[in-house]
Amino acid sequence: MTDTQTPVEPLPAPPAAAVPAVPQERRIVTAIPGPRSQELHARRTAVVSSGVSSVLPVYIERANGAVLVDVDGNHFLDFGAGIGVTTAGHTPARVVEAAVAQARDVLHTLFTITPYEEYVRVAELLAEHTPGDFAKKSVLVNSGAEAVENGVKIARKYTGRRAVAVLDHAYHGRTNLTMAMNYKAMPYATGFGPLAGDVYHAPSSYPYRDGLSGAEAAARTIGWLEKVVGATDLACLVVEPIQGEGGFMVPAEGFLPALQEWCTANGVVMIADEIQSGMARTGRYYASEHFGWVPDLVLSAKGIAAGLPLAAVTGRAEIMDASQPGGLGGTFGGNPVACAAAIAVFEAIDEEDLLAEGRRIEATLTAGLERLRAEHDVIGDIRGHGAMIAIELVQPGTAETTKAPNADAVGRIVSFAAERGVLFLSAGTWGNVLRFLPSLRMTDALIEDALGVLDEALAALA
Numbered sequence: 001m002t003d004t005q006t007p008v009e010p011l012p013a014p015p016a017a018a019v020p021a022v023p024q025e026r027r028i029v030t031a032i033p034g035p036r037s038q039e040l041h042a043r044r045t046a047v048v049s050s051g052v053s054s055v056l057p058v059y060i061e062r063a064n065g066a067v068l069v070d071v072d073g074n075h076f077l078d079f080g081a082g083i084g085v086t087t088a089g090h091t092p093a094r095v096v097e098a099a100v101a102q103a104r105d106v107l108h109t110l111f112t113i114t115p116y117e118e119y120v121r122v123a124e125l126l127a128e129h130t131p132g133d134f135a136k137k138s139v140l141v142n143s144g145a146e147a148v149e150n151g152v153k154i155a156r157k158y159t160g161r162r163a164v165a166v167l168d169h170a171y172h173g174r175t176n177l178t179m180a181m182n183y184k185a186m187p188y189a190t191g192f193g194p195l196a197g198d199v200y201h202a203p204s205s206y207p208y209r210d211g212l213s214g215a216e217a218a219a220r221t222i223g224w225l226e227k228v229v230g231a232t233d234l235a236c237l238v239v240e241p242i243q244g245e246g247g248f249m250v251p252a253e254g255f256l257p258a259l260q261e262w263c264t265a266n267g268v269v270m271i272a273d274e275i276q277s278g279m280a281r282t283g284r285y286y287a288s289e290h291f292g293w294v295p296d297l298v299l300s301a302k303g304i305a306a307g308l309p310l311a312a313v314t315g316r317a318e319i320m321d322a323s324q325p326g327g328l329g330g331t332f333g334g335n336p337v338a339c340a341a342a343i344a345v346f347e348a349i350d351e352e353d354l355l356a357e358g359r360r361i362e363a364t365l366t367a368g369l370e371r372l373r374a375e376h377d378v379i380g381d382i383r384g385h386g387a388m389i390a391i392e393l394v395q396p397g398t399a400e401t402t403k404a405p406n407a408d409a410v411g412r413i414v415s416f417a418a419e420r421g422v423l424f425l426s427a428g429t430w431g432n433v434l435r436f437l438p439s440l441r442m443t444d445a446l447i448e449d450a451l452g453v454l455d456e457a458l459a460a461l462a
């Protein structure tokens, strides 16, 4: 029998990648930051650009589930999840094992040179789980901003138009085009211009502050687009179903479907930027499902691969096929290890019912925050879905009047909580939003513990 006919024995299964368990609790054993973090920070300052900042300069040595452990042995309850990335938890065993196994087989070939199944499987899962019962295709890239860039490229090619529209308070990335799409210049764009042109910022739906119904807000947005841009020049409208960095605004009911209806009627591609709100973050696979919105294209990133760099543009096959062959790609887009991790994330969402975990977290968090609102008059608004919840802080006594933003309170709460082992993040155009982005492994007991720290922080503001 020739060599080509010798049966190929399957490769031995690799040993499971043991993931060291971490006690799921907060525990502070040094000053924050501790001595070893301070040493590392001195080294970092010497060799890392000062343009790269850190919210909490504690250097993390281990992470698992809902907890971060720093180099000094301090344990933090992580309500940031790396800005909505470790949705399936830090170092989820099945994801780590899948990534390690894949790394042993193939680290890289470049899909546009010699393809591999894992990329195809991720595209199949995206076609299955993104909103819409129509033929869908994807392109895989490395980051959210790269997904935004490619969504815009595809929409421009499909429509033959150039203009791009976004909403007030939007955030879309740090590349030249996406900087032009963001809600504010500092720190994202200041001094980095000239920025891309043909980008237009239309009014959004901000129910706490505008008091408009979905229909009223949509009419305002559409009227603005028709006057300032003109539908015949508009390639795409890019919208976050729940706005992330801008402050977790949940649009009024009917707003998003009304915009989609106008886009469809006018040949404009409507793109859902689900980079922060997608992949089971909000108790649904994609946040647009909460609003009855079926977008033309959907952008996925962050939680899709549990921390490995992966992003995607997914949508109507006829739009996704508008590009000329070779028009889409890039060296690392759809890296096989990141794809293996993503496949495991999809499995975890379905087999561990992580969508239900998101709905549980929403119920526990919002009930606790409502209790705190009754005690502290700086909580102006509570909003969000699933494990994407936020409170907007206002000056004392202004919650129902001027709603004066209170960014100082948010800054003080973030510092107070960090010193006690809870990592909160801020957000918002005016920096006055405290957001809760825990992994779906955050238990009710840990949420209640963190809410107790928040209660102390709010009391200390007085």
Ligand SMILES: Cc1ncc(COP(=O)(O)O)c(CNCCCC(=O)O)c1O
Pocket: 083, 143, 144, 145, 146, 148, 171, 172, 173, 174, 240, 244, 245, 273, 274, 275, 276, 277, 301, 302
């Ligand atoms: C909706 C939405 N679209 C696009 C992006 C951009 O995704 P990248 O993976 O950071 O490029 C984001 C990233 N948001 C966090 C940015 C953190 C920082 O850069 O300091 C997002 O939330």
